[in-house]
Amino acid sequence: MVTSVLLVLAVCVGMGLDRVMIATGLVDASTQLTTSEEFTILEETYDAIRNNYVLEEEISDEELMYGAARGMVDALGDEGHSVFLDPQEAEEFERSSRGELVGIGIQIDTEANPPVVIAPVPNSPALEAGLLPGDVILEVDGVSTEGLEPEEIGNRIRGEAGTDVTLILQHEGEVDTYEVIITRAKIDVNPVSWALLPNDVLWVQVSQFSSGATEGLQEAIREGQALGATSVILDLRNNPGGLVFEAMGVASQFLPDGTPLYQEVDADGNTEIVRTVGSNGVYQEGPLVVLVNEYSASASEIVSSSLMEAGRAPVLGEKTFGTGTVLLPFELSDGSMAVLGTELWLTGEGDEIYKEGVEPTETVELEEGTRTALPVIYTSETGDEEIAPETFEAIEDAQLHAAWEELEIPQ
Secondary structure: OOOEEEEOEOOEOOOOOOOOEEOOOHHHHHHHHHOOOOHHHHHHHHHHHHHHOOOHHHOOHHHHHHHHHHHHHHOOOOOOOOEEEOHHHHHHHHHHHOOEEEEOOEEEEOOOOOOEEEEEOOOOHHHHOOOOOOOEEEEEOOEEOOOOOHHHHHHHHOOOOOOEEEEEEEOOOOOOOEEEEEEOEEEEOOOEEEEEEHHHEEEEEEOOEOOOHHHHHHHHHHHHHHOOOOEEEEEOOOOOOEOHHHHHHHHHOOOOOOOEEEEEEOOOOOEEEEEOOOOOOOOOOOOEEEEEOOOOOOHHHHHHHHHHHOOOOOEEEOOOOOOOEEEEEEEOOOOOEEEEEEEEEEEOOOOEOOOOOOOOOEEOOOOOOOOOOOHHHHOOOOOOOEOOHHHHHHOOOHHHHHHHHHOOOOO
8 A cells, every 4th residue: 555645745645625624522532541541551651751761852742742643543554544644744734735835746655665756746846857757765865765754754855945855866667866956846736737639639637636626627628629629538647636525526527417426434334425416517428538547546536436337438547546535634722633534435336445446447557667647748838738649659658548549449
């Protein structure tokens, strides 16, 4: 399993956020905890540190308590899903869900050791610096990343706009390393990018389901159709998820009103089917193919599975991440946050997603060293969004080419 962290700000993969909940009823629960026999162990551990640890003065009570809170959430065994965020991480998380990002702009697999770049964010300093999917991050400001905790890696890469970070990286499949100095910046995140491929195929990539994803998709399809697009590739590769209502909005552009989108199962086993809303989607009919990979998570899995189950589109690529939990943030008294799985997500037909993922209609793998292309790389500086046939032919992306060829089959 992979934890995807957007290192422009702190974002954990699969955040299905449609509202922010303030935790209630904590008094009774905390009273029960403090009077429990096990709580004594926590107090004794704290006393042992304060009375005996040789570098005791170098760690604050705040750091100790946040460490204990992280450990409590980690003990749930819900890797890649539930998470504890300190106040700074919580603030960054909320900004990111609104599409307000500051940093270098990359998603990384933090469970790889050393960490691996999943994808640079479009229009980000990381993309401009030449970082590519599959790059291994070996050092951050002279410090080796091997063995570092994910939070520490994130803290070292994050920073204020205008400050620099030096990275030592290695392209996937290569031996030589390279160094870049990247200036952190405020990033105007557009979650949707697109380009027109040969034969009037519109390639639309949704990088995350942050605020504005539905509107961006609508605009992309309308502009593509104005240029003559007659079919669509919806690219959800490397998309870590995001806001539930944006997933509903995106799916509703392709599916009629009332189509099962996913099922929610609460802790008591109660099930509710969530459906698409409205029949005025911009692409209710017409050839469509969806692309996913192992880094497609949460909302990406909801949208791709619903389109596949409804018979609206085949799904090509690799089995998805397997988030499958509704993660809601509980704001704590000091601004920190516990983001917890409160419900399970199933596909519209009831198949489990959690730790299972979504199996594509057709498995198409990329050869080692092949980099997933982003449309923004191939659009010209003049603003011409049409990719010439020779340019498209040169893109070494077997999944994209398979989707394009699928659309050549009479629908």
